[in-house]
Amino acid sequence: MLDPKFLRENIDLVRKGIARKKFQVDLDAVLAADEARRHAVAEFEVARSAQNAANKEMAALPKGSPEFQAKVVEMKTASAKVKELEKKVSEVEEQMKAVALSVPNIPHDSVPEGRTEADNQVVATWGDPAQLVSAAAKAHWDIAWFNKAIDFERGVKVTGAGFPFYVGDMARLVRALIQYFLEEAGSNGYTEVTRPLMVNAASATATGQLPDKEGQMYHAQTDDFYMIPTAEVPVTNFFRDEILDEASLPMKRCGYTPCFRREAGSWGAHVRGLNRLHQFDKVELVKWVHPDQSFAELELLRGDAERLLQKLNLPYRVLLICAGDIGFSHSKQYDLEVWAGGQKRWLEVSSCSNFTDFQARRAGIRFRPRMGNPSSSTPSTALASACRAFWRRSSRTTCSPTAPCASPRPCVAGTVRKPCRSKVALGWQGRVVGYVCFVSPALPSLPCSARNRCGLAAFSAGRTFTDGTYWVAVSGGADSVYLLLALWADETLRPRLRVLHFNHRVRGEAA
RNA sequence: GGAGAGGUGGCAGAGUGGUCGAUUGCACCUGACUUGAAAUCAGGCGAGCCGCAAGGCUCCGAGGGUUCGAAUCCCUCCCUCUCCGCCA
Numbered sequence: 001m002l003d004p005k006f007l008r009e010n011i012d013l014v015r016k017g018i019a020r021k022k023f024q025v026d027l028d029a030v031l032a033a034d035e036a037r038r039h040a041v042a043e044f045e046v047a048r049s050a051q052n053a054a055n056k057e058m059a060a061l062p063k064g065s066p067e068f069q070a071k072v073v074e075m076k077t078a079s080a081k082v083k084e085l086e087k088k089v090s091e092v093e094e095q096m097k098a099v100a101l102s103v104p105n106i107p108h109d110s111v112p113e114g115r116t117e118a119d120n121q122v123v124a125t126w127g128d129p130a131q132l133v134s135a136a137a138k139a140h141w142d143i144a145w146f147n148k149a150i151d152f153e154r155g156v157k158v159t160g161a162g163f164p165f166y167v168g169d170m171a172r173l174v175r176a177l178i179q180y181f182l183e184e185a186g187s188n189g190y191t192e193v194t195r196p197l198m199v200n201a202a203s204a205t206a207t208g209q210l211p212d213k214e215g216q217m218y219h220a221q222t223d224d225f226y227m228i229p230t231a232e233v234p235v236t237n238f239f240r241d242e243i244l245d246e247a248s249l250p251m252k253r254c255g256y257t258p259c260f261r262r263e264a265g266s267w268g269a270h271v272r273g274l275n276r277l278h279q280f281d282k283v284e285l286v287k288w289v290h291p292d293q294s295f296a297e298l299e300l301l302r303g304d305a306e307r308l309l310q311k312l313n314l315p316y317r318v319l320l321i322c323a324g325d326i327g328f329s330h331s332k333q334y335d336l337e338v339w340a341g342g343q344k345r346w347l348e349v350s351s352c353s354n355f356t357d358f359q360a361r362r363a364g365i366r367f368r369p370r371m372g373n374p375s376s377s378t379p380s381t382a383l384a385s386a387c388r389a390f391w392r393r394s395s396r397t398t399c400s401p402t403a404p405c406a407s408p409r410p411c412v413a414g415t416v417r418k419p420c421r422s423k424v425a426l427g428w429q430g431r432v433v434g435y436v437c438f439v440s441p442a443l444p445s446l447p448c449s450a451r452n453r454c455g456l457a458a459f460s461a462g463r464t465f466t467d468g469t470y471w472v473a474v475s476g477g478a479d480s481v482y483l484l485l486a487l488w489a490d491e492t493l494r495p496r497l498r499v500l501h502f503n504h505r506v507r508g509e510a511a
Numbered sequence: 512g513g514a515g516a517g518g519u520g521g522c523a524g525a526g527u528g529g530u531c532g533a534u535u536g537c538a539c540c541u542g543a544c545u546u547g548a549a550a551u552c553a554g555g556c557g558a559g560c561c562g563c564a565a566g567g568c569u570c571c572g573a574g575g576g577u578u579c580g581a582a583u584c585c586c587u588c589c590c591u592c593u594c595c596g597c598c599a
Contacts, residue, residue, distance in 0.1 A: 041560095045561085058529075074579080
């Protein structure tokens, strides 16, 4: 869903973008609906404001007095008018929503022109198929042992076509690949989540499966749940209708799920064997990033996805999808295709996309800017990028202070600031879990009162780094909080405390 | 599955028809005091949308209804908790 304001103010840009995508959308109808909506809202708000004011006056009158009674009669008409306007507002908003949802995301300038997949550009290749893959390679359905290791027939008996069993070493291979992908992602800064495999209608709507693609999902009708067609659905919906702190961006999550697709309408040779199944396994990566960073983040994701294939020594090519072939909600998309020697063709194994604010808006995921005047720091819509890729290891020095924990305010190491009052509140989710007092710049100590108050288990032995910072990990405690603190002294030998990293750990996890 | 209780600002918890967008406490922010803390004191402090601003609108689980007026009364749904039963 595009920002109505953006649409209004950049109508030609949107028109051009839609034309590049070869979509047919009546933008004038959208503009008209938007105009009608804004008009109706303004009208309603004026009337409601008058009603509110009159009601307040009325409340001050003695109840049952003639003036009061007269006011009641007078207010009846005003009330009826407000109700009428309110009804109209919800009607035009409904209309606006309906037409706005029909507008696709616009392609990025770097997306090439084109109509079909034949127009996609190969932007990179890696590995020589002739060298890495035998010319005599067979398709998997022609390999006898393969057909024992993947049991289609019993899958058909137990469930139906497209639900094979993986047996023995093949089952272990599947498990190993999932494990490998997750471990790579985890070591590259993604937080792993396990997730529901069934979602409600609201979630399926937020990520765009409903209402249009309902036929692609399995539907448990008794409880009105949908089997997820991709991990993107539960992982993205994690933050649905929430406002994130800018400091928490980029937020990176990964998750493994089986995916379930009815594949209605799929047929023919290209679905043979393992090429298309009703249930398959996928490791998904989702990032919520700052709007200014989203295209740079996309490039990083693509690089990381490529690195994974390189580590597996699989020859592949990278396609930049053309405007005519790109998805409805995508702004830019790369596909990674691996050379399948047996089938003698390239097969898509990964897709990296930037949705800009399109999907985040639909899902109601926003962020609150960190800087600036509080009164003007209205939330903006965050960007969601989803792809299967991996993230660079983050360096120690890039830890960012998170909102609830820092007092004094985080400062740049080495700069001299107002002396610390040596009262430092460490909070998690709004709760203070500890006051930490340092009586000596070199040797931090924890007063008994603080121990009692916060239940912190212990300070570990600190480490002094060459830049003069003293690092102390504080772990444990009733709230299972893990803190990494840095301490240093200025010329007055006043203690300085700076929270460099603040991270919530699950109880029992090693700090 | 049966019975009961309840969903209010970061948390706790008042509020049962109008001056309530909401008492109070905790937490948080600013300042005073202090060698530094703790304690204490003074002030501030929910969120979203529109607007340059002034200001306006919306939000007390969700949706409907009653009323001039709803956090408050009625209906439906969702969710949570407790007890009993049943079952991994």
